[in-house]
Amino acid sequence: MRDSQAALTETLRRLDALLQKAGKDRSDVVDVEALSYESGVPPEVVTVLLRGESVPEEAFGTRIRSRITHLRETRRRPDGNRYSYNEIGEHFGSSGAAISAIVNSGGRSGPLAATQAGIESFFFGTPNGFLSAETAPALDTALQPVLRELERADDSGQDGLFGFDDVRGGALRRAQGLPEHSWKVLNATLKALLEQDELEDDR
Template sequence: MRDPRSALAETVGRIDSLLVKNGRTREDALDVRELSVRSGVPQHLIPVLLDGGALPPEDITERITNRIVHLRETRLRPDGSRHSYEEIASSFGASRASLSNLVNGRKKVSSPALARSTRSGGPLASTQAGIERFFFGEPNGWLSAEPETALNDALQRVLTDLESTDSSDNLGADRAVALRTAAGLPDDKWQLLQGVIKTLEEQARDDLARGESL
């Protein structure tokens, strides 16, 4: 498995290269608040990670409980209210009190399963999976992911958008070059090119017509 810091550094490097190529900066391309929402990493720590810095060691239980709180604050109900502990816990067969106690760090835990999990250093895998399934539709390791991994995953959408824009720009530039080149063709070759274009247009219309008839 790749080192999370190296993987993040590679992604950030690719993003920076695309930004420089297009005369942009991180400030106008990266929404720190949105990255925080997606990754669960606090906003003030994201610039540190983007610059290759290391964060202080974090207890895994504290990370998970902080991210449970983060999910409740950022993944709201349609009416804008937070999901209740009871609603979340009941989705995977736990009690409201057990989840509330876990998040609030109480020593006395009402659920035997969660009591065993706190002694082992973090919530049981089934508890974590249940919470992730509630918010994401499936277990994905989001609650326990290292900050570098979580931010790297959140940056993939940014990278994809930048690469897509860059590809479109390159295609537009290629078309412009082709048109300038075509403008200087002799009449016979220009007529040949027009014939090819006409054939392609007719084929495209035929393909579209067949698709609409299905």
């Protein structure tokens, strides 16, 4: 499995663990169309990635062109029409013709970093890497609000499990979803701290 999919795999593992605790399944919280909207990844590709499968990555330029097209289709003007290339370009001092050339070029390379940042700033208010993000990381980013909402619900449902009302309580609750190797590191750290505390008490 490629490194670019590691974060998505971990997010899905945590998501499923929280859903299992809540007695729910993915269909209760995961909306393929909404994830496609947020990530720029086509719905059919989102479905494949959610199954834990990998997909071929588009060439850099192809990915950026498809994301620009996606943004123009899904983030429209108040009157329902698509933003023109001129409107987008004027936002950061470029021309509509230059942006149109990027979308219609068919080449493997993408726009200059400043152009990419300008287009992202037009649609999101700030550059955020949306246009160039690889497929799996883009979906992982779109899943984060879903995961955070499940974690908040899990925290609120376990307020009585840990005797801390500060950051320690939340940290301990989230630690329940750690993978095995991370548990071993945490366990060793806590053991060392407890042993150190006992030594200080004996002095």
